[in-house]
Amino acid sequence: MKRVSFGDKVFTIFCYFFCVLLFIVTLYPFIYTVSGSFSGNIALTRGDVWLFPVDPTLEAYKAVFNDESIWTAYGNTIWYVVVGTAIGLVLTILTAYPLSRRTFAARKPISLILAFTMFFSGGTIPLYLLVQQLGLLDTRWSIVLPGAVSVWNVILMRTFFQSLPEELIEAATIDGCSEFRILLQIVLPLSMSIIAVIILYIAVAQWNGFFSALIYLRDPTKYPLQLKLREVLIQYDTRNMENNPGAAFLDQQKQIGISVRHATIIVSILPIICVYPFLQKYFVKGVMVGAIKG
Amino acid sequence: MENQLAVTNVPFSVRFMRAWRRDKLLWLLITPGLLFVLVFAYFPMYGLVIAFQNFSPYKGIGGSTWVGFAHFQDFFQSSDFWRLIKNTVLISLYTLIFGFPIPILLAIVLNEINTKWFKRVVQTVSYLPYFISVVVVCGMIKDFLNPSTGVINHFIELLGGEPIYFLTRPEYFKPIYVISQIWQTMGWNSIIYLAAVAGIDQGLYEAATIDGASRIKMIWHITLPSILPTVSIMLIMNMGSILSVGYEKIILLYNDATLSSADVISTYVYRRGLVQAEYSFGAAVGLFQNVINFTLVVAANYIVRHLTESSLW
Numbered sequence: 001m002k003r004v005s006f007g008d009k010v011f012t013i014f015c016y017f018f019c020v021l022l023f024i025v026t027l028y029p030f031i032y033t034v035s036g037s038f039s040g041n042i043a044l045t046r047g048d049v050w051l052f053p054v055d056p057t058l059e060a061y062k063a064v065f066n067d068e069s070i071w072t073a074y075g076n077t078i079w080y081v082v083v084g085t086a087i088g089l090v091l092t093i094l095t096a097y098p099l100s101r102r103t104f105a106a107r108k109p110i111s112l113i114l115a116f117t118m119f120f121s122g123g124t125i126p127l128y129l130l131v132q133q134l135g136l137l138d139t140r141w142s143i144v145l146p147g148a149v150s151v152w153n154v155i156l157m158r159t160f161f162q163s164l165p166e167e168l169i170e171a172a173t174i175d176g177c178s179e180f181r182i183l184l185q186i187v188l189p190l191s192m193s194i195i196a197v198i199i200l201y202i203a204v205a206q207w208n209g210f211f212s213a214l215i216y217l218r219d220p221t222k223y224p225l226q227l228k229l230r231e232v233l234i235q236y237d238t239r240n241m242e243n244n245p246g247a248a249f250l251d252q253q254k255q256i257g258i259s260v261r262h263a264t265i266i267v268s269i270l271p272i273i274c275v276y277p278f279l280q281k282y283f284v285k286g287v288m289v290g291a292i293k294g
Numbered sequence: 295m296e297n298q299l300a301v302t303n304v305p306f307s308v309r310f311m312r313a314w315r316r317d318k319l320l321w322l323l324i325t326p327g328l329l330f331v332l333v334f335a336y337f338p339m340y341g342l343v344i345a346f347q348n349f350s351p352y353k354g355i356g357g358s359t360w361v362g363f364a365h366f367q368d369f370f371q372s373s374d375f376w377r378l379i380k381n382t383v384l385i386s387l388y389t390l391i392f393g394f395p396i397p398i399l400l401a402i403v404l405n406e407i408n409t410k411w412f413k414r415v416v417q418t419v420s421y422l423p424y425f426i427s428v429v430v431v432c433g434m435i436k437d438f439l440n441p442s443t444g445v446i447n448h449f450i451e452l453l454g455g456e457p458i459y460f461l462t463r464p465e466y467f468k469p470i471y472v473i474s475q476i477w478q479t480m481g482w483n484s485i486i487y488l489a490a491v492a493g494i495d496q497g498l499y500e501a502a503t504i505d506g507a508s509r510i511k512m513i514w515h516i517t518l519p520s521i522l523p524t525v526s527i528m529l530i531m532n533m534g535s536i537l538s539v540g541y542e543k544i545i546l547l548y549n550d551a552t553l554s555s556a557d558v559i560s561t562y563v564y565r566r567g568l569v570q571a572e573y574s575f576g577a578a579v580g581l582f583q584n585v586i587n588f589t590l591v592v593a594a595n596y597i598v599r600h601l602t603e604s605s606l607w
Binding site: 114 | 313316317319321324326327328331335337338339340341342344347351389399400403404406412413415416418420422423425426427428429432434435436437442445448451454477481485489508509510519542545560561564567568573576577581583585587588591592
C-alpha cells in the first residue's frame with residue numbers, strides 16, 4: 001500500500017469538491033425549472049420555491065397540453081428533424097465517400113472548395129435573398145435545405161472512412177465491385193458509429209435551431225417548437241425589442257403564468273434529456289474523430 | 295510508387311480519360327452534395343456584390359445601381375461603428391479570459407478522480423447544457439433574473455438587498471452573456487483536454503511517484519506540459535474567431551435599454567439588414583466582418599501549422 005501524503009489528500013478532496021460544485025451549478029437550473037413547473041404561481045412569485053415544488057399542482061402542464069399551438073410546433077419540429085436529418089445524412093455520406101477515396105482525381109480541389117466555406121461565407125443577407133429568389137421563403141424547405149450539407153460533418157465522416165482498412169476496398173475493386181456497391185455493402189456497414197454521430201449532430205441542431213425559422217418563416221402554423229418557445233419564454237413581457245406595441249399590449253392581457261413557462265421548458269427539453277444519457281458516448285466520439293484533424 | 299511514375303509518361307488526355315472512366319461513379323455520388331454547397335454557400339458569396347450597390351429586390355443584382363464603397367464609408371463613419379467593435383471584441387475577450395481556463399481545469403480535476411461512477415456522472419451532467427437550445431437557455435436566464443419572480447432576486451432579497459433589474463441594466467449584459475456561455479459549454483469543451491490528458495504516458499506518473507512527487511507537482515511538471523500543444527491550438531483558434539460573436543443569444547436577450555453594451559456586429563447586420571430591410575448596407579457590414587474573420591482564422595491556422603506541423607485540413 002502506497003503512503004498518501006497529507007498534501008495529496010487535501011488535493012484529492014479539493015478535486016471532489018470541485019466536481020460536486022460543478023455538478024450542482026450545472027444541474028440546479030434544471031431542478032429549479034422542474035420544481036417550478038409543478039409549483040403554484042403564488043408560491044413562485046413569493047419566492048418560496050428553492051429546490052422542491054411548493055403547493056404541488058399539475059395546472060401548468062394542463063395549460064401546456066391544452067395549448068394547441070405548442071403541439072403544432074412540436075409536430076413541425078419533428079418534421080424538420082426527420083426530413084432535415086434524412087436529407088443531411090444522405091448528402092453527407094455521398095459527399096464524404098468520394099473524398100475518402102485516395103484514387104479520386106478531384107479529391108484535392110473539391111476538398112478545398114468545401115473547406116473554404118468554413119472560413120468564408122456570404123453571410124446572412126445574401127443567403128436570405130437567395131432563399132427568397134428560390135421561392136423557398138415561408139416554406140418548410142427553407143428550414144431544411146440551406147444548411148443540409150455541413151462541411152464539418154462531411155470532414156468528420158471522410159476522416160472516419162479514411163480510417164477504414166484500405167485493403168478491404170482494394171480487394172473489392174479488384175473483384176470488380178462498383179463504387180456504389182463498395183459504399184453500400186462494405187463501407188456503410190462498418191461506419192454505423194459515425195453515422196450515429198452525424199445523425200445526432202444534425203438532429204440536435206434541427207431540434208434546437210430557431211434562427212432560420214425566425215428569418216424565413218412568416219406563417220405561424222409552420223413555426224418549429226423553438227420559435228414557439230421564444231414567444232412563450234422571451235416575448236411575454238413588453239421590453240423585448242422585437243415586440244411591436246400592439247402585440248405587447250395583447251401579451252400583457254394574457255400574462256403567461258410563471259409555472260407555465262417552466263412547464264413549457266420541460267416539455268420541450270424532455271426528449272433530449274431522455275435520450276441524452278444513452279447517446280452521450282456517440283457525441284463524444286464525434287469530438288474525438290474531429291480532434292484527430294483539429 | 296512505380297505505378298505513379300509510369301502514369302506521368304502517358305499523355306494528359308489519356309490520363310484524363312482513364313481517370314474519368316475510373317471516377318465516373320464517384321463524380322455521380324458527389325454531385326448532389328457539391329451542388330448544395332455551390333448553391334447555398336458559393337452563390338451567397340456572389341450575392342455579396344450587393345454590398346457595393348443600392349440593391350433593390352425588384353431590379354435584381356443586374357439592374358441595381360453601383361455605389362462603390364459608400365455603404366462601407368457610412369458604416370465606418372457612423373456612431374455605431376466603434377460601439378459595435380468594442381462590444382464584439384469585449385464579449386469575445388471576456389468569454390475567452392473567463393471561459394477558456396475552466397475546461398482545462400475541469401479535465402485535470404476529472405483526471406484526478408479515481409471513483410469511476412462518480413467521474414462518469416459528473417462528465418455526463420457537465421455535457422448536458424450543451425444540448426439545450428439557446429432559446430431555452432435564454433428563457434431560463436429571463437426567469438431566474440426576473441426582478442419580481444426570479445430566484446436570484448429572491449435570494450438577493452433574502453440577504454436583505456433590493457431586487458436588481460438585471461436584463462435592463464447595460465452593465466450586467468456582458469457578465470450575463472459570458473456566465474451563461476460558460477455554464478453551457480465548459481463540460482463540452484473539456485472533452486478535447488480529457489482526451490489529451492488520457493493520452494499521456496502513464497510511465498511518467500509512475501516514475502514521478504517513485505521519486506516522491508506530490509500530485510500537484512505531477513500536474514505542474516507532467517500533465518500541463520503534455521497538454522500544452524492542445525491548449526495552445528485551442529487558444530489560437532479561439533483568438534481567430536474573436537470578431538464572430540454569435541447573434542442568437544444576443545437577439546433573444548437584448549432590448550432597447552441594454553443595446554449600448556449588447557449590440558455586436560452580427561446582431562447589427564440582422565437588425566439593419568433584415569428587420570429594416572437595408573439589404574445592401576447589411577451585406578456591406580456582414581462582408582466587413584467576414585473579411586476580418588477570414589484573415590484572423592487563416593492567420594490562426596497558419597500559426598497553429600507552424601507550431602504543430604499539422605494543419606487543420
